[in-house]
Amino acid sequence: MTSDLPGGAISHRPLRFFWMLDVSGSMAGQKIGQLNHAIREALPEMVASADENPHAAVEVRAMTFSTGYRWMTPRPVPLADFSWADVSVSGITDMGAAMKAMAAELSVDNMPERGLPPVIVLVSDGQPTDDIDSGLRALMDQPWGKRAIRIAIGIGPDADLDVLRQFIAHPEIEPLTARNPRDLVQFIKYASTTVLKSASSPASQPVGTQFLGTPPPPPPPPTTSAEDLVW
Structure with a gap:
């Protein structure tokens, strides 16, 4: 897809943005309510961030997991058409x-040939109850899995940060730890705007090369006051 602008046409390369969301029983109450709120709140800023880069055509998919997993979006949805349920x-x-x-979704057959490296944002408050090692190997065995920009948000003190680090697999990127609702909103916005903008930067993403850059660091989390809920 191209658009005619002064100076020539601009190519729109697909960029897949994936949510991987823990909705197990330990997320009940404030956590799941704030997660829903945070993603709804971040969407307009996500659209605005994507609009700043005409080189990328952002498509969204969302997955939840608890006992098993569920794709909320059966297929990639253009960001402008994506709404949160x-x-x-x-x-x-x-x-x-x-x-x-x-x-499986990141297999070569399922990804666009000229796509930019995908962004995967994993949000979890606990520890895996199944075989995480084989799952991580399967993900990293896919070329697009290795190329993906992988961001992890741990909610509360029980989140397994070691597993989140294995998922990220980058020496300069640490899991983000949301200690309270304000942290979660800030980190969701960071992942869906700042990281998205970094991933879609055409200067650092020539066709056919591996992503070697590092997303910019997140803003510091808000200071937790005595009135703030702490998970």
Whole structure:
């Protein structure tokens, strides 16, 4: 897809943005409510951020996982057409199964040939209850899995940061730890705007090359006051 602008046509390269969201039973109450709120709040800023880069055509997919996994979007949705449907909680934390499903989605046959490296944002508050090691191997065995910009947000003190680090697999990127609702909103906005803008930068993403850059660091989390809820 191209658009005619002064100075010549601009090519629009697809960029897939994936949410991987833990909706297991431990996310009940404030956590799931704030996650729904944070994504709804971030969407307009996400659209505005994507609009600043005419070189990328952003497509969104969202997956939830608990006992098993579920694609909320059967196929990639153009960002401008994406709307958020609130999710609810149940079950355990089959993160390994979710990783295998993501690996299948990132197979060469399922990804656009000229696409930019995808962005995967994993949000979890706990520990996997299934075989996470084989799930991570399946993800990293896919060329697009290796090339993806992988961001992880841990909610509360029980989030397994070691697993989130294995998912990120980048020496300069640490999991983001949301200690309260304000942190979560800030990190969701960061992942869906700042990271998205970095991933879609045409100067650092020539066709056919591996992404070697590092997303800019997140803003510091808000200071938790005595009135703030702490998970």
